[in-house]
Amino acid sequence: MTSTLTISGLTKRFEGVTALADVSLTVAPGERVALLGHNGAGKSTMMKIILGLIPATEGRVEVCGAAPGSPEARRQVAYLPENAAFHPALTGEEQLRHYLRLRGEDPAGASALLERVGLGGAARRRIGTYSKGMRQRVGLAQALIGHPRLLVLDEPTSGLDPVSRRDFYALLDALAAEGAAILLSSHALTEVEARTDRILILSGGRLVAEGSLTDLRRSAALPVAMHVTARNGHAVQIAAALPGAIAAGGLVHLTCAQSEKLDVLGRIAGLGDKVADLEVLPPSLEDIYSHYSRRDGQ
Numbered sequence: 501m502t503s504t505l506t507i508s509g510l511t512k513r514f515e516g517v518t519a520l521a522d523v524s525l526t527v528a529p530g531e532r533v534a535l536l537g538h539n540g541a542g543k544s545t546m547m548k549i550i551l552g553l554i555p556a557t558e559g560r561v562e563v564c565g566a567a568p569g570s571p572e573a574r575r576q577v578a579y580l581p582e583n584a585a586f587h588p589a590l591t592g593e594e595q596l597r598h599y600l601r602l603r604g605e606d607p608a609g610a611s612a613l614l615e616r617v618g619l620g621g622a623a624r625r626r627i628g629t630y631s632k633g634m635r636q637r638v639g640l641a642q643a644l645i646g647h648p649r650l651l652v653l654d655e656p657t658s659g660l661d662p663v664s665r666r667d668f669y670a671l672l673d674a675l676a677a678e679g680a681a682i683l684l685s686s687h688a689l690t691e692v693e694a695r696t697d698r699i700l701i702l703s704g705g706r707l708v709a710e711g712s713l714t715d716l717r718r719s720a721a722l723p724v725a726m727h728v729t730a731r732n733g734h735a736v737q738i739a740a741a742l743p744g745a746i747a748a749g750g751l752v753h754l755t756c757a758q759s760e761k762l763d764v765l766g767r768i769a770g771l772g773d774k775v776a777d778l779e780v781l782p783p784s785l786e787d788i789y790s791h792y793s794r795r796d797g798q
């Protein structure tokens with residue numbers, strides 16, 4: 501399938517700073533991709549280049565086959581900043597009608613766009629009375645004008661409560677299901693774990709990891725933690741039977757390499773009645789993220 505976004509060998513140097521170094525990636529139609537990285541990793545720089553706001557130093561970027569910033573690319577790409585700001589005295593509907601007019605579209609489309617993002621009931625209220633989550637949804641409604649094929653979202657859910665986040669991601673899911681490609685940056689690791697198809701980790705301007713969470717888990721090969729609940733005070737005996745295990749109260753804690761996991765599970769099963777329960781905890785996205793980000797000494 502043709503990619504919506506293609507980046508190859510992208511490098512961006514500012515005076516004395518290499519913000520992006522030889523980054524290559526693609527985003528396919530309908531794909532939801534999360535861009536993770538510490539402050540200064542290069543996320544905003546990459547977004548600015550995709551939007552055509554600043555030029556690349558080296559490398560190639562194509563948005564729906566067109567050069568970033570060209571009229572063809574601008575028609576296909578939409579951007580939502582972290583803190584979308586609107587005129588507080590305008591109603592949601594007035595604001596959207598204004599944007600539609602600027603884009604040369606029929607302002608009557610404002611109501612349908614506001615319905616789409618769940619703001620139908622608040623369309624005639626002034627934006628100054630909206631919550632942050634509602635303002636972000638106005639921003640998304642504005643981004644949807646013209647049916648963009650690529651949505652670039654800079655920390656779109658930062659500062660939103662859990663319900664607003666869930667609603668926001670549900671909207672993104674629906675847009676992706678219709679074929680829009682989504683590239684979003686976030687610091688909320690656990691939420692992107694559940695709500696995106698692929699994760700990219702930037703560290704010091706380099707793309708240090710890319711793949712589904714399962715791919716990243718496998719290649720990071722981080723240890724697996726296990727918590728064994730002992731029956732009838734057998735915790736010390738269980739710990740003695742499992743290398744590196746520590747007993748604490750009625751629980752036994754241990755970690756092992758991925759490659760040893762099945763062997764350890766076999767040993768635990770062999771303890772029979774002494775074991776009341778077992779919890780296996782795979783490395784979290786935070787663990788994986790720190791693992792890759794640390795590689796560049798950040």
Ligand SMILES: Nc1ncnc2c1ncn2[C@@H]1O[C@H](COP(=O)(O)OP(=O)(O)OP(=O)(O)O)[C@@H](O)[C@H]1O
Binds near residue numbers: 542543546
């Ligand atoms: N206009 C500029 N001039 C000089 N250096 C810049 C400029 N813009 C960004 N940088 C540098 O490029 C690097 C990447 O910055 P960038 O803003 O892309 O990071 P980021 O991952 O978006 O961080 P954050 O999460 O804080 O937004 C940083 O070292 C930053 O200081």
